[in-house]
Amino acid sequence: MNWRALILVFAISAMATLQACREKAAIATTNPLLKAYDVEQDANDPQRVIPLNYQQAQGKRVFNNTCVWCHAEATPAGPSNRSNVTPTPPLFTDGETLNPLTDEFLQNTITLGGSAMGKSTMMPPWGQTISEDEIRSVIAYIRAVAQPPYQPTARPASQYPVK
Amino acid sequence: MTAEEMGKVSKRLRATFAIASVAFVAVLAVSPVKDYFQEWKRHEKDYVRYAQTRPDTKHLLADFHSGIDQIWLPDMKVVDRCTTCHQGITQASLGDSSVPQPFRAHPVIPHPVKEWGCVVCHRGQGPATEVAEAHETTLAWEQPILPTKYIQASCGSCHRGDIPQTPQLNRGRQLLSELNCAGCHRMQEIQRPAMLGPDLSNVGNKVTREWIYKWLKEPHIVVDASGNTVVDGYQTEEEPRMPQFRLTDQEITALSAYLSSLKSHPFESYKFDPRVLASLEKRPDLAELGQERFRQMFCTTCHSLAVTRGDETKLIGGDIGPELTKVASKVNPDWLITWLRDPQSYLSHALMPRYQWSDEDLYKVTQYINEKLTDPDLLSNVPQLETPTPEDIQLGQRLFLEKGCGSCHVIEGVSPQKDFGPDLSSLGGKNVSQLEFGSAKFPRNIVSYIQAKITDPLSVNTAARMPQYRLTPADLDAITTALLSMTGNPSSSGLERLIVPRPRPGFRAAGAFGEVYERYKCYVCHRFNGYGGTLAPDLSFEGSRARRQWTIDFMKNPQTLRPTLIFRMPQFNMTDQEAATIADYLGMASQSQFVNVAGGNLKQFAPEMAAMGKQLYEVKYQCQACHTIGSSGGYVGPNLSNAGNWLNASWIEQWLKNPQALVPGAIEPRRTFTSEEIQALTAYVLTLKQSGQPKAAISGAAVTGGAK
Numbered sequence: 062m063n064w065r066a067l068i069l070v071f072a073i074s075a076m077a078t079l080q081a082c083r084e085k086a087a088i089a090t091t092n093p094l095l096k097a098y099d100v101e102q103d104a105n106d107p108q109r110v111i112p113l114n115y116q117q118a119q120g121k122r123v124f125n126n127t128c129v130w131c132h133a134e135a136t137p138a139g140p141s142n143r144s145n146v147t148p149t150p151p152l153f154t155d156g157e158t159l160n161p162l163t164d165e166f167l168q169n170t171i172t173l174g175g176s177a178m179g180k181s182t183m184m185p186p187w188g189q190t191i192s193e194d195e196i197r198s199v200i201a202y203i204r205a206v207a208q209p210p211y212q213p214t215a216r217p218a219s220q221y222p223v224k
Numbered sequence: 225m226t227a228e229e230m231g232k233v234s235k236r237l238r239a240t241f242a243i244a245s246v247a248f249v250a251v252l253a254v255s256p257v258k259d260y261f262q263e264w265k266r267h268e269k270d271y272v273r274y275a276q277t278r279p280d281t282k283h284l285l286a287d288f289h290s291g292i293d294q295i296w297l298p299d300m301k302v303v304d305r306c307t308t309c310h311q312g313i314t315q316a317s318l319g320d321s322s323v324p325q326p327f328r329a330h331p332v333i334p335h336p337v338k339e340w341g342c343v344v345c346h347r348g349q350g351p352a353t354e355v356a357e358a359h360e361t362t363l364a365w366e367q368p369i370l371p372t373k374y375i376q377a378s379c380g381s382c383h384r385g386d387i388p389q390t391p392q393l394n395r396g397r398q399l400l401s402e403l404n405c406a407g408c409h410r411m412q413e414i415q416r417p418a419m420l421g422p423d424l425s426n427v428g429n430k431v432t433r434e435w436i437y438k439w440l441k442e443p444h445i446v447v448d449a450s451g452n453t454v455v456d457g458y459q460t461e462e463e464p465r466m467p468q469f470r471l472t473d474q475e476i477t478a479l480s481a482y483l484s485s486l487k488s489h490p491f492e493s494y495k496f497d498p499r500v501l502a503s504l505e506k507r508p509d510l511a512e513l514g515q516e517r518f519r520q521m522f523c524t525t526c527h528s529l530a531v532t533r534g535d536e537t538k539l540i541g542g543d544i545g546p547e548l549t550k551v552a553s554k555v556n557p558d559w560l561i562t563w564l565r566d567p568q569s570y571l572s573h574a575l576m577p578r579y580q581w582s583d584e585d586l587y588k589v590t591q592y593i594n595e596k597l598t599d600p601d602l603l604s605n606v607p608q609l610e611t612p613t614p615e616d617i618q619l620g621q622r623l624f625l626e627k628g629c630g631s632c633h634v635i636e637g638v639s640p641q642k643d644f645g646p647d648l649s650s651l652g653g654k655n656v657s658q659l660e661f662g663s664a665k666f667p668r669n670i671v672s673y674i675q676a677k678i679t680d681p682l683s684v685n686t687a688a689r690m691p692q693y694r695l696t697p698a699d700l701d702a703i704t705t706a707l708l709s710m711t712g713n714p715s716s717s718g719l720e721r722l723i724v725p726r727p728r729p730g731f732r733a734a735g736a737f738g739e740v741y742e743r744y745k746c747y748v749c750h751r752f753n754g755y756g757g758t759l760a761p762d763l764s765f766e767g768s769r770a771r772r773q774w775t776i777d778f779m780k781n782p783q784t785l786r787p788t789l790i791f792r793m794p795q796f797n798m799t800d801q802e803a804a805t806i807a808d809y810l811g812m813a814s815q816s817q818f819v820n821v822a823g824g825n826l827k828q829f830a831p832e833m834a835a836m837g838k839q840l841y842e843v844k845y846q847c848q849a850c851h852t853i854g855s856s857g858g859y860v861g862p863n864l865s866n867a868g869n870w871l872n873a874s875w876i877e878q879w880l881k882n883p884q885a886l887v888p889g890a891i892e893p894r895r896t897f898t899s900e901e902i903q904a905l906t907a908y909v910l911t912l913k914q915s916g917q918p919k920a921a922i923s924g925a926a927v928t929g930g931a932k
């Protein structure tokens with residue numbers, strides 16, 4: 062019968078149109094590094110690339126401007142100032158030393174300097190040089206690159222300021 | 225028709241009607257049922273369930289609204305329904321990466337989500353309410369989500385100048401200008417410099433046809449003594465200036481014929497003072513003497529040399545000028561002398577300073593270059609090339625224009641094709657349907673498109689004239705980000721008003737200083753009021769910082785001051801007159817409003833003050849962590865051994881009060897000294913003097929001690 066054929070044709074074409082509307086251009090979403098704001102190459106393991114989120118990436122910038130001189134082996138100028146400082150400052154990736162310290166302790170040490178926290182005066186106070194947010198982001202960065210990896214102890218701390 | 229038949233018909237009709245009604249109800253029901261199973265409703269339910277597992281359930285649920293949620297900013301043409309599913313986006317407590325998506329909070333950025341929406345930065349389809357439609361491309365909706373890796377592109381659409389938060393974007397913009405992309409393409413905010421490659425009008429006087437052949441044929445390669453490739457200028461960005469073009473041997477033969485025939489302005493060979501020649505010519509250590517001068521003048525601040533240490537060879541030195549390892553096998557020795565004496569007479573836009581040369585130094589250094597910076601085998605794999613025939617020359621001239629050489633190189637009397645490559649100033653905002661994929665085999669999205677165009681142009685368009693670039697993955701991503709940021713004029717007036725234009729500082733040095741400034745090209749490395757290079761310290765306030773006599777001495781004999789800077793100031797062999805002109809100009813014009821130089825230097829400090837300052841410096845504040853005095857201390861800040869001769873008293877005071885007020889971004893931590901402590905520290909720093917000028921630090925890698 063004629064009208065049956067018509068309905069069939071109509072149905073098939075409708076389905077085809079619907080299908081065509083659903084066709085999408087492929088975008089690769091599988092690679093986790095595509096979702097990172099920035100990345101950090103693991104110094105010890107060339108295979109490992111650490112993804113950084115926005116806050117950690119800002120921390121990386123502040124760190125490389127301000128802290129890298131005393132807390133890393135390699136600096137933008139070549140060799141490090143670490144050997145000129147006593148006691149030798151911990152490397153920023155040194156999880157053994159830094160992981161046990163709480164965020165609050167680190168925030169205070171960086172803001173007020175070593176002498177305020179019973180540590181060496183050679184660790185300067187940065188509270189008036191870089192902002193509170195920037196200090197928080199440096200901590201987030203140190204946590205991201207820590208080796209062995211940093212495991213938050215209690216409930217995950219928020220990256221937002223506590224109101 | 226009989227009654228019986230009528231009854232039959234009506235029965236059939238009734239059955240049909242019944243079926244039709246059921247079908248009708250079923251069709252009507254599709255809509256509410258489909259609505260009930262909407263994707264976003266599932267996410268809503270999931271969110272409520274998730275919120276109930278959190279410690280702050282009450283707070284989270286109080287903020288929760290069922291139904292389509294929308295950020296509507298008519299001014300910016302934003303209609304974003306993303307928050308329908310991304311429920312937790314403004315919930316501070318959901319920021320941790322352990323929170324499942326789509327509920328995680330957005331990281332704190334300077335622009336709150338509620339005021340900006342999502343699509344302005346992330347792209348995608350704001351009004352869509354299905355995951356696939358919102359995130360990907362459909363025939364109806366064209367903008368897929370931008371992978372976060374390239375998100376800095378969105379910052380760059382409005383922030384046309386560089387900001388510190390976007391290192392990847394800044395690097396990309398820098399690469400676009402270093403790789404001379406603006407030679408052929410129009411780009412947003414990257415202006416075409418007056419001249420990109422060297423002027424070739426006279427190149428036949430400088431190099432041979434064989435050398436041109438090799439240059440065009442073989443990527444710029446530095447080979448070590450045993451023949452291994454150390455640097456391949458086209459694999460890395462160490463010699464990025466000229467890209468590799470796809471040229472056949474025949475085309476190269478023709479181009480080399482044409483270029484080597486360009487000898488419009490012959491130059492005379494320079495006559496050295498015969499007395500100088502007589503005294504130097506016979507010396508066996510002539511090349512070593514030249515090398516010594518070469519090092520003392522710090523040519524390597526701008527030029528690199530391949531240096532072999534152990535079994536590793538690498539390029540050491542700056543990249544403002546070309547690499548020089550084999551330059552003597554490249555250029556005509558007479559040209560070399562003319563160039564060194566006055567680079568601008570050959571190339572008016574050359575960045576190389578016009579040094580003051582004594583005949584003695586000039587002879588030593590050129591002898592060093594001719595003897596040591598050569599490679600007799602450099603041109604060994606170039607075929608025998610005869611004297612150019614007129615046909616070759618003609619073909620070469622045609623190729624010069626066809627291949628786009630004229631976009632970067634000037635030749636007198638040859639007018640280049642305008643706008644050789646396509647305009648890229650709004651590439652980043654294009655929809656997929658606006659891109660020509662040809663027969664390309666990669667995923668159809670703008671990121672793959674841009675990256676294929678750069679790394680393998682032929683894969684997109686088999687007739688592409690665009691050269692092929694090999695970049696590290698990080699640099700490729702940086703360039704991609706910069707291109708994606710070029711979205712042209714904003715689509716709405718609301719966004720247009722938000723554009724932060726790129727600052728365009730300019731600095732004009734007038735009078736006697738202007739001449740010295742141009743001659744020695746101070747702006748290539750130093751910055752004055754926002755204009756100039758960043759290789760060396762900003763000199764905008766140098767007059768407030770440094771004393772006049774110190775500046776004069778430093779110009780005559782620059783030393784290592786700031787060991788954190790890798791590069792050293794070259795020794796220009798300035799005259800006393802020139803050094804005084806510079807010191808006077810800086811003293812007059814490069815002043816900070818915060819520093820009263822004349823008043824400060826009259827002040828007298830009692831010796832007890834200095835003693836107290838020394839105590840503060842060494843014990844209470846331990847400045848030696850960063851500064852060196854004599855032979856011990858750190859090298860984060862400048863060496864202070866001679867600070868008493870160097871710094872003005874009121875500069876030191878102001879610096880100690882607030883370093884960042886004088887030099888924004890200075891690394892020195894700001895502290896809260898009492899005014900007495902500042903007086904004491906200033907008094908102490910002023911006692912630090914070195915008698916006699918120490919010899920300029922010779923070693924280029926003087927990172928550990930400062931002045932020696």
Ligand code: HEM
Pocket residue numbers: 185761769786841845846847849850851860861862871876879887890891892893905909
């Ligand atoms: C109280 C102790 C300190 C004193 C008296 C002191 C003194 C000075 C003075 C007078 C200058 C000015 C030099 C110039 O204008 O370039 C200076 C610069 C500088 N200082 Fe310090 N300083 C102290 C501590 C530090 C510390 C602890 C650091 C590193 C953590 C540091 C890092 C720097 C840097 C990087 C500069 C150079 C700034 C630039 O070149 O822009 N200083 N310091």
